[in-house]
Amino acid sequence: MSWPIEDISDSDSLYFFVHHSKVEYDHEDNAVLKEAALTDTPLNGGNKSCDWSRYASAEQTRVLLGRQYKTGKTEFKNPAEFFVFSHGVEQWRSLHLRFREFPEQRVEHNPIEENPEPIGFPNNRAHAIIIGDKSDMRLRVAMARSAQWEVKPPATKAEMKAYRRELEE
Amino acid sequence: MTVLQQIVKSSKEYRGSVRANSFKAGEAAEPYSIIVGGSTKDWVNRNHVVEIPVVSRTLGHSVFVSTYVISSDFELQLTESIDGLKRLKNDWDGDDALAPIVSNLDDAKQFLLRIHAEVKRMGLNLPMPELNPCNDGSLDVVWRQPENFLLLNFREPEQGLVHYYFDNYDTKLARQSALELLGVIPRDFKFYLQAIAE
Numbered sequence: 001m002s003w004p005i006e007d008i009s010d011s012d013s014l015y016f017f018v019h020h021s022k023v024e025y026d027h028e029d030n031a032v033l034k035e036a037a038l039t040d041t042p043l044n045g046g047n048k049s050c051d052w053s054r055y056a057s058a059e060q061t062r063v064l065l066g067r068q069y070k071t072g073k074t075e076f077k078n079p080a081e082f083f084v085f086s087h088g089v090e091q092w093r094s095l096h097l098r099f100r101e102f103p104e105q106r107v108e109h110n111p112i113e114e115n116p117e118p119i120g121f122p123n124n125r126a127h128a129i130i131i132g133d134k135s136d137m138r139l140r141v142a143m144a145r146s147a148q149w150e151v152k153p154p155a156t157k158a159e160m161k162a163y164r165r166e167l168e169e
Numbered sequence: 170m171t172v173l174q175q176i177v178k179s180s181k182e183y184r185g186s187v188r189a190n191s192f193k194a195g196e197a198a199e200p201y202s203i204i205v206g207g208s209t210k211d212w213v214n215r216n217h218v219v220e221i222p223v224v225s226r227t228l229g230h231s232v233f234v235s236t237y238v239i240s241s242d243f244e245l246q247l248t249e250s251i252d253g254l255k256r257l258k259n260d261w262d263g264d265d266a267l268a269p270i271v272s273n274l275d276d277a278k279q280f281l282l283r284i285h286a287e288v289k290r291m292g293l294n295l296p297m298p299e300l301n302p303c304n305d306g307s308l309d310v311v312w313r314q315p316e317n318f319l320l321l322n323f324r325e326p327e328q329g330l331v332h333y334y335f336d337n338y339d340t341k342l343a344r345q346s347a348l349e350l351l352g353v354i355p356r357d358f359k360f361y362l363q364a365i366a367e
Contacts, residue, residue, distance in 0.1 A: 019262040024299060027315045035320060036301035036309045041265045071260040081263060135305070137320055137334035138343050145340070 003111040003125045006054075010090040013053040014107070014128060015061040015150060017082040020164060025157035033085055033147045035140040040133070047129040052109060056126035058084040058150030069120030076120070081167060084151035091146060092130055095139060102139050105132035243285050243297060250300050251278045257302060267306035272326035277308050280321070280331055280350055284362055287354055293366035312365040319365045335361040 022037035040048055051061045066079040089107050096104040108131060112124045134140060154160040257268050277300070288295040298321075301309040307324035320334040329350045336343040348358060 017264070019264055021262055022301070024301075024311075024313065026313055032313075034299070034301045034309070035311065036303040039303040039305045039307065041267075041304040070263060071265055077263055135307075135322075135324065136345075137322055137332060138340055138345055141318075141320065141334060141336070141343070142340045145338075 003113050005109045005111065008052055008054075008089055008107050008109055008128060010088075010093060012089050013086045014050040014089055014092070014130075015053065015056060015058045015084050015086050015126075016048070016050045016147075017061055017065060017084050020081055020083065020153065020160070020167070023083065023153045023160065025160065029156045031149065031153040031155070031160070033144045035137070035144045038134055038140040038143050040135075047131045048134065050128050050130065051124070051126035052128045053086075054126070056124075058086065061126070062151050064122055064124060067120070067122040074120065078167070082151075083149065083153045085147040086150050087143065087147060091143070095142075099138065099142075102136055103133040105130050105134075243295065244282060246297050247278060247281055251275075254300060254302055254308070261302070262304070264304070266302070266304040269302040269308055270306040270326065273306065273308045273323040276326055276329075276331070276350055277310055277321070277323045280323075281310065284354065287359070288362050288366045291359075291363060291366065293363065295362070295366055314365045317361075317364040319361055333358065333361070335364075 016037075018033065018037050022034045024032050024034050026032050038048070051064075056064075061084050062079045062082055065077045065082055068077050069075065070077055092105045092107050095102045108129055110127050110129045112121075112127045114121070114123065117123050154163045251274050254269050254274055255271060259268050260266065261268060281295075281298070285295045296312060296314075299309075299311040299313070301311060303309055303322075303324075305324070307322055310321040310323070312319045317337050318335065322332040322334075324332065330347045331350055332345075332347045334343060334345045344357070344361070348355070354362075
């Protein structure tokens with residue numbers, strides 16, 4: 001039985017995984033999300049992927065990465081290379097109401113399911129997409145600043161440097 | 170900053186007199202004028218240690234200035250960073266990001282060198298920004314200063330534009346527009362540069 005496409009409530013949350021290279025540290029040494037992380041990915045059809053909180057936790061979003069192949073390879077992703085942040089659904093849907101010049105962003109449920117499940121392409125009932133042009137810089141700045149860390153990066157820039165060194169070994 | 174540092178930072182062909190005692194000049198140890206000749210391709214660069222061929226007016230033949238360490242040189246750091254970004258391939262972030270578009274990187278380098286010189290003329294120093302490749306192949310350039318924030322985005326090489334966003338960490342008071350890459354730098358943008366300069 002396939003999973004139905006459902007309406008996502010404004011009050012729910014969305015979880016996004018982000019590669020460690022898209023984490024920076026501000027002048028107070030707080031981990032911040034780079035604005036660059038919020039652009040669309042043209043390779044995947046001009047939208048932004050995330051997981052809906054009804055069917056996934058932040059930690060599950062990260063764990064699932066370990067069952068995904070790297071693009072074009074038969075090698076699994078390393079979940080340790082990624083962290084998870086969240087936004088409220090309403091934050092995305094209301095952007096064009098708060099700032100008139102922003103293009104509307106649609107949040108849609110987009111479950112991934114194949115039977116049998118192919119190795120490296122795991123099924124994901126929580127999968128959702130945010131459709132809409134995200135090239136506006138104010139949009140990206142606003143959303144980067146409002147991101148909440150769920151699976152947190154190392155606390156300081158020095159700790160992140162050591163973490164990256166360990167990943168390379 | 171010494172005269173020699175200024176010459177090296179300008180990275181342009183230079184012919185002019187400098188006092189030999191403004192740096193250790195090897196054979197040209199006495200304080201007489203020497204000519205720094207040739208173009209930057211004649212300069213020997215080994216990990217930010219640069220040897221510059223000079224011609225002594227008195228001796229009339231080429232000598233080498235003793236090695237000179239350049240610290241935190243903007244252009245060298247920028248070149249190394251941009252070259253590193255040019256080596257990225259699609260999916261460099263493990264999340265299907267496009268490789269940075271090379272012409273976006275070249276535009277960014279050219280523009281950053283221009284505004285670096287502009288800020289220098291103000292008597293200030295432009296800090297090295299973050300160079301953040303985006304998922305869509307464009308490039309973000311970011312200064313995250315304590316009071317002010319400036320973001321440039323290079324995404325449309327064929328249009329010759331650089332998009333910018335400036336605020337003081339309040340998006341309601343933000344300014345956002347686009348500049349011509351090779352055009353005159355407008356007064357308001359100079360103000361933003363001044364705000365993030367050191």
